Amino acid sequence: MRSTWGRAIQYSLFGESHGPAIGITIHHLPAGFRPDLDKLKAAMARRKPGTGVYATKRSEKDEFEIVSGFYQEALTGAPLTALFRNEDTRSSDYESLKRFPRPSHADFSANEKYHGFNDPRGSGHFSGRLTAPLVFAGALAAQILESEHGIRILGHVAQVGDIFDAGIDEMASQVTQANQMALAQKEMPFFSDEAIEQAKTMLAKAHEEGDSVGGSIEIGVTGLPVGWGDPVFEGIESLLGQLLFSVPAVKAVEFGAGTAFAGMRGSKSNDPWRMEDDKVVSETNHSGGINGGITNGMPMRLKVTFRPASSIALTQQTVDLREHVNAELSVTGRHDPTIVVRAVPVVEAVTAIGLLEAKANAAELLGQFQKNK
Numbered sequence: 001m002r003s004t005w006g007r008a009i010q011y012s013l014f015g016e017s018h019g020p021a022i023g024i025t026i027h028h029l030p031a032g033f034r035p036d037l038d039k040l041k042a043a044m045a046r047r048k049p050g051t052g053v054y055a056t057k058r059s060e061k062d063e064f065e066i067v068s069g070f071y072q073e074a075l076t077g078a079p080l081t082a083l084f085r086n087e088d089t090r091s092s093d094y095e096s097l098k099r100f101p102r103p104s105h106a107d108f109s110a111n112e113k114y115h116g117f118n119d120p121r122g123s124g125h126f127s128g129r130l131t132a133p134l135v136f137a138g139a140l141a142a143q144i145l146e147s148e149h150g151i152r153i154l155g156h157v158a159q160v161g162d163i164f165d166a167g168i169d170e171m172a173s174q175v176t177q178a179n180q181m182a183l184a185q186k187e188m189p190f191f192s193d194e195a196i197e198q199a200k201t202m203l204a205k206a207h208e209e210g211d212s213v214g215g216s217i218e219i220g221v222t223g224l225p226v227g228w229g230d231p232v233f234e235g236i237e238s239l240l241g242q243l244l245f246s247v248p249a250v251k252a253v254e255f256g257a258g259t260a261f262a263g264m265r266g267s268k269s270n271d272p273w274r275m276e277d278d279k280v281v282s283e284t285n286h287s288g289g290i291n292g293g294i295t296n297g298m299p300m301r302l303k304v305t306f307r308p309a310s311s312i313a314l315t316q317q318t319v320d321l322r323e324h325v326n327a328e329l330s331v332t333g334r335h336d337p338t339i340v341v342r343a344v345p346v347v348e349a350v351t352a353i354g355l356l357e358a359k360a361n362a363a364e365l366l367g368q369f370q371k372n373k
């Protein structure tokens, strides 16, 4: 099982949801960078389980323990390792699931691939729990991007079930520090307070009915310079696509106008160029800030769709892997009635990780060019 990503900067996740701890080791971060630990803690708090009717009742503090790569308030340049203890595990919830795999969770596929040796408690390394260290890494990446380039990343719940929030506009004027702080204070990260109230009622009802709900998260990014990303395999969409699809339960990724392009004509979908003072900008931004895999200086917009959590109390069809007969299953335990509410900082985090990689690749190429000149 390989759980490593990145070339310029490498991220390695470890641990299992019901093991003693989970965490991440990050290689090749810039020595001397002074992370704002309070900001990292605030990002962790936005994702952690155990709050509200719209979240699993598993209660974890999600406090990080940095065990290497950090000394006298700064990164040392050595691998940075952050550890998160698992404190509120209840593995009895998972005893029968090895024999009766949940429809659409990783129970069956992981059991087959790892010949039954995978840790089934809390779905082991496949759990959404592993997004805690991802948020740590991504929030750190976001701090580097913000301090060096003024890049700002903001996410919100665009849709949960049949409830919609106002969208991030093409020019991403809502991507401000004030909105970052305002959304972090809200019970759920929607712009619209009315949508929050509607979502709370709808989610409580779905949960009561033993069901779960899907949704989508939209991200806006401002401050990106022109020229990050490479064509074909190393484009920004390719890079981010892999990271966004790494988040458990993500089933679709869109950039800019995304699937809406299917119903458009070129005369409407093209983003006309114009001069603004000495800067080339586009009149519209259906492309979401990326052309040919390369940032064009306009704000970036992307959207990811999450499936409803597979673990539901309603009776479902499954199989008995011991007796090889059909069976029925009703999942007990503590589960998220929807994933999107807690996953906003996760999607922001993987976006930051991808952009930091693009920055590092761009810097490497620039270095080579200057050496060859």
Ligand SMILES: Cc1cc2nc3c(=O)[nH]c(=O)nc-3n(C[C@H](O)[C@H](O)[C@H](O)COP(=O)(O)O)c2cc1C
Residues within 6 Å of the ligand: 056, 104, 105, 106, 123, 126, 127, 128, 129, 131, 247, 248, 249, 250, 307, 309, 310, 311, 334, 335, 336, 337, 339, 342, 343, 346
């Ligand atoms: C933050 C977060 C929390 C999640 N919580 C749950 C949950 O409580 N119950 C559940 O069945 N799935 C939950 N999931 C989704 C599963 O982890 C995911 O569906 C599973 O690993 C299978 O992966 P796949 O849906 O990408 O195929 C969560 C995912 C994330 C990102």
Ligand SMILES: C=C(O[C@@H]1CC(C(=O)O)=C[C@@H](OP(=O)(O)O)[C@H]1O)C(=O)O
Residues within 6 Å of the ligand: 017, 048, 049, 056, 057, 058, 060, 089, 090, 093, 122, 123, 126, 127, 128, 129, 130, 132, 248, 333, 334, 335, 336
């Ligand atoms: C623990 C977290 O979320 C978990 C993600 C998850 C899943 O199937 O992905 C299932 C539940 O696990 P458990 O049965 O152990 O409570 C969630 O609580 C977390 O996000 O930190």
